[in-house]
Amino acid sequence: VSSGAPGLCVLAGKDLEKGEYVCEYEGELVTEATAKEREQQYAQMGKGCYIFTFSLNNSRWCVDATDDSMAAAWGPGRLVNHSITPNLVGRAYLDTNQSPPKPRLCFVCRQDVDKGDELLVDYNERDPQAVKAFPWLLSS
Template identity: 40%
Template sequence: MQQKGTQSPWKRAGGENSQNRKVTDFYPVRRSSRKSKMELKCEEKKLIDDLITSGIEEGMEVQYIEGKGRAVFATRCFQKGDYVVEYHGDLLQITDAKKREAEYAQNPATGCYMYYFQYLCKTYCVDATKETGRMGRLINHSKNGNCQTKLHDINGVPHLILIASRNIDKGEELLYDYGDRSKASIAAHPWLKY
């Protein structure tokens, strides 16, 4: 509390006729090196674009599991929301995809690696049936998987990617829900129930 007849220290220090001082007269201007959310999102998108277009798949390895077949395991930790891998294959429109699926049905030895999805009001399919060195097509199904699919646009072309739906430890099998609950599919592939 200020006593009567005394001036506040602020008025005394500046005085009536003294120059107005600014904080920057005493302290240098500092610019923040933090990036905005938009800058961070753009950088993250560019990184994922580069990984997809270059075909780089890191942090995973394929192992064989008796009675199950090939499976993909994490060789490093993934944090929730991290890009894991692209579900890579031929991008087809629905009419071409249905024709190809009918061809595959002729040969029971051919597995089905076709993933249908909606993008900008059109139905597309990524056909990953052709055997390649890419690992996204080998990630197995689980209703409680640790990955989930997400659409990623590169110059107007949709790509299906898998991202970590929770933190994933090194050595864990990578799994996602295929989403197919039709009676015919479950009859042909009982493992879809789990």
């Protein structure tokens, strides 16, 4: 994790190969309805939102990593920045080592990544209101 002009970012600590696991996006697993409620609450509070939505087995899930008190426990995934030309991609999987099995989200390399390169993922946020509020979603 590094601190740059725009804020925190995650840099590759070694050369990474296409398809290689990088990290998990850790946080509280919530339903899409709960995530939408929280997004509104966070916006009203002027708080940054770290909710990542994904699909698995025809269901939509969300991981909320917003709670700053848990940030250290949740690892670097929440600090991976957005790009429309990312070098990482999210991969959903069912963790069958837990009972009951739990949907999870990790980031893997979309391409080879050199040591020191910033790790980036497409947040896939295309909601017109979100894009209007954060135009960088379509230009970074």
